[in-house]
Amino acid sequence: MTLPSPNLDDRRFQGLVDEAKRYVQRRCPEWTDHNVSDPGVTLIEAFATMVDGLVYRVNRVPEKSYLTFLDLIGVRLHPPTAAGTDVTFRLSAPQPEPVVVRAGTEVATVRTETEPAVVFTTTRELTIPPCAYAALATWPAAGSGQGAQSGQGGQSGQGAGPAGVDPRMVKGGARSAVDRTEELALGRDVPCFSPTPTPGDALYVGLTAAVPAGVVVLRLDCDVQGVGVDPLRPPLVWEAWDGDRWSACEVEKDDTGGFNRSGELILHLPATHTPGRVVRRTGGWLRCRLVEAAADQPTYVAPPVVRGVTAFTIGATVGAEHAERITDEVLGTAEGVPGQSFTVSRPPVVPDEFALEVTPPEPARAVGAGAGSAGGSAPADVWTRVDDFAHSAPDDRHFTLDEGTGRVEFGPAVRERDGSIRHFGAVPVKGASVRVRSYRTGGGAQGNVARGTLRVLRGTAPFVARVENRRPAVGGVDGETVDSARIRGPLTLRTLQRAVVPQDYELLAREVAPDAARVHCVPEDGEAGVRLLVVPSGRGDAHGRIAFDELIPPPGTLERIARHLDARRPIGARLAVEPPYYMGVTFVATVQAGRGASAERVHEDALTALNGYFNALTGGPSGDGWPFGRPVQTGEAYAVLQRVAGVDLVDDVRLYRADPVTGQRTEVPDGRIALDRHALVFSYEHQLRVREV
Template sequence: MMLPAPNLDDRTFQQLVDDAKRFIADRCPTWTNHNVSDPGVTLVETFAWMTDLLLYRLNRVPDRNYVRFLDLVGVRLFPPVAARAEVSFRLSAQQDATVRIAKGTVVSTRRTATERAIEFTTMADLDIVPARSVVVASSVDGETLRDHTRELGFGSGFACFDERPKAGDALYIGFDRPAPSLIVLLRFTCMVSGHGIDPLRPPLRWEAWDGRRWSRCSLEQDTTNGLNTTGVIELHLPRTHGVRDVGGVTSAWLRCRVVERRGVPAYRESPRIVSVVGAAVGGDVDAVHGAQVAGAVLGISEGVAGQTFRLSQVPVPTTSEPIVIEVSADDTRRNALPAGLPSASPAALPTTAPTGSVAVPAGDGSAPDSPDGNGNGSGAGTETADGWSVWQLVDSFASSGPDDRHVMVDPTTGVVGFGPLVRLADGSVRQYGAVPPKGSVVRVRPYQTGGGRIGNVVARSLNTLRSSIPYVAAVYNRQPASGGVDGETIEEAKVRGPLALRHRDRAVTAEDFEVLARQAAPETARVRCVVEESGQDAGAVRVLVVPRAAGADGRLALTELVVPDTTGEAIRGYLDARRVVGVRVSVEPPRYVGVTVVARLRCAATAHPDRVREDALTALYRFLNPVSGGPDGTGWPFGRAVHVGDVFGVLQAVSGVAYVDEALLFQANPVTRERFSRVERLDLPPTSLVFSFEHQIDAVRAQAAG
């Protein structure tokens, strides 16, 4: 089966002839005889025939050659981006000693007969320390601390809030040590006394001191019905949980605070607690999609310029740690290869990095000693304690001197290249980047491979531990993995290539900032550049970034639209090295304006109202979506107003809807959950996007005729 040939120029023979005749009429109006019998027209048709043959040959250029053409002008295919997820490790029971989850631990989805397992690798060590509760107290005025530790387990318990609980009353639980990133299980023995609340939605908020402020804790489960019945509460603590003095007592504090929420009933009487015991039973750690590849010898240097090697497994996702290339020193060459290994064959090395070694590459390709921000400078690599030198990763050898230990790595193809020897116009030669000595061993440290959209797995799907760890009973991801993006295709590179040549890797126009921001962080869904035209910030450039978030049926949580710190720093550093001198650049999310639709639908006689209601809600959430909504399905346009007519059109197109009886449009605040007055048109500033918030649909059957 032959591959389809690309059509780089689709003009036919007749179109070429017609174009030539139009040029004749424009440049030589006195030539009016365009019949085929005219000798001049015969020449035109002859050259059109020759051009048609050239176009035919040009269209047979394969994609591999096209990639090489792009590589010559400095355009390389983007590697995939690996998805990230927070993985929770749950112990079988609280332990008396610290349990360590080592960096590089692999968890995966469950393998089935039709789907292979998707692996994630932890990015840091996780120490589950044996933290336990030692102090229980309460406060009703925000200052005075009432210690109830001695009252635990006796009598009818104690009132954890004021007699008539009010916002700000708090129950404090102090631990003997900080428990950063850990899962804490609190076992309560309570008496039914906290009347007036909805047990499924108690007006409570759990917080922990993170070293600077009280940070909200993620609630895993609560079986106490608002501190009214005996049960457990499981919390995920922040990563910087620390010690603080509260009311003269120093401890690693948690607190349960009474809050006011719209539509949530308040306490009429304080709950009473008989006993409470807390302990750390697990922890959370970030993991990235991909498999860990052991370090390996890439080959032996021949001492010539421009020598290349190749990684054994590709691609290398952009969100993983930078690849580290090492070259053996003179006195370590004979001991660099394992015994019995041929000099040209690669071999596996220990997965641990050499002692005392330091990785110098930065995530955006720049280095600390790079004067131009492009990873090019006078750095000479880093010597390690065991005689190996770490060579600095660069994007180009353009500014590399003959003594600079620079190396280029293509994460898509896995090609590792050293500096070339270039002949100059005067006949002399110049070496760009140092050349590894002849006979030296070139090796790569352990790195990661993988990435792509396949890593955007749903919540609770990372439930398999690939290696046995003592006391670990379960592993899971509470939130869906996000950020995974497939590698760039050739068709996408064909579109980006001319743009890259036009702005020449420099940010001058607003479009340049948008293109470069996508290059720095391909995992983003949308990028918009806005220039302030007035005020004290006139001339400043604001780069608005929308992260990639899928959501179920278009429904997004506001937390899914938060730009990760790593993404923001990568974009900011990439643009800062390419901006015009004097231009101020800020990277931030757009302002999200909440919108709520309240509608009543009349269903067709054969339609089921519940099904119509769910379909209508799905249609609204998908249409009023900042990532994938809007009229063209590419995200709600920046600054586009929301009309009630848009809502009527979306609802009327839902299958089973006879007609839309009524549709109301409200602006809402998704943070405070406040709904404002009704509007016919919701105007958005140029830096804002719409955000769907708690739409309400009432679907009823249409009345029968007569």
């Protein structure tokens, strides 16, 4: 986007006249006739005209010269980026045939009296396939003896984790798995695990078809036989086969209490769910695996049983973005002259693929184009987008795009010293139609909506009852401001699009990933390489908590940064673009509320303060994110809690290391955790007790 010219003095003719008249009233009260017929007013207007011309010229120097220089070195305002999230479409009832939700379906937030609706569009077509229960199998862990009792030989071993390849899912069937389909059909009780439940035992549920990214309901008929387990925290993990390994499913609802009563399970399956083969039965396989219980988590002493299984699809999930895709837009007709430009109808353009086609007129297809022009026999020529025309040859079909203004420009022609004309890029033939196949418009920080807010389905989708986003939308960034571009200008001139020192890597990474909240470059000790750590934008809840998966940047962002820097790093320098290591911390504190203070309010404010200070995005002493490598100490927690309104005294603070994946905690006796220079802090479920006076 071309940088706008600033106004050093925004006064105009009428404002100068009015200001002079007010000055006359204060200094010369006997002058009472201020009509335009008065000679004095005529002089005021004459001088105002002269000053207005001077102001006009002042507003164009020196700031105008400075911003023009930024344009010359290639500094353009970064366009807004679009926030993205996943939206789940729920069916009104299970359907016997696949339900299709077209690409570009609009979902929005609820419009209020003060806030307009924020509209998202789906990024691809979504197919919601039907499914039903097909088969049941069990797998004993190593040493349980159940495989031998079943009479099926094969390998036995501990079940692989969600990210590991399962050796049991092989071509020809799952070795040592026991087929329980017939037993269940005869109405018998089927034990889910071994007689002595062992971590690694698994219950396999086969569906008639795979349901990628689907929402599947399992209705289970169970009885209270799986004793010993906490029905609210059973040590179970649900997984789905993706063709190569078992991937974790998200459990939205579990009414069974760990297979101890009849109820429903609602599972969100991964998008990679693929048909597999278990006990010689092919289908979309799921499994429930018994895992090691935590220290404070009871486990099974007897196996639970299943008496009946019913399954069906109730919805599916697809990606959505805060942007609208425009397709087949005709920009205009080429005049056959160098440097011609066009503007899209819906700027700004969100960074994405921008496919531009030029269709020559019929005569040009038959005769061909002249020198310096691009024509051809093809119905439409696809042109290539470049950053500039510095390396464009006269026959290269190149164009540039200013994403902020939506301006498309073709190559110019420059007169050389000897009088010849040099073309930088081809020129579309006269009469050719210039068309954009597709582009996206929209974006901005307003798209970072909270979870559960995209509830309005615009238009109609067959058999869809409702829609929701189960995670907050992230990645939306407003367009760059002029002040920010002025700061970036000298840095761009220094780097010259080459990454040498750590600051160069950070600056160049931000050019292609403005949606990243933080970018930090760490040189490797004793090695010719650097590690670039990327922290994505995240959105906290009412208490400042940020979900752990929101701090992991999307693979596309990491690939885009790596590809951009790979062409600009020194030869031989190794580059790794990855998320930082997050050290989970939990503070367990006791505070005393002041006289008259609400204990509930103090509790909420104190938790919000801890989550906000020990935060990768908004924490630290400066409030712009916890510094990389800064140690975590209980002393800072004391200071944070003491500043909370209503806290009279901080009695005790204890610090624990926490694993944000497993939830396990380990107390730190000395109250200090040293962080590696690649690490950031992550607040994990702080616990607070408030004593009242």
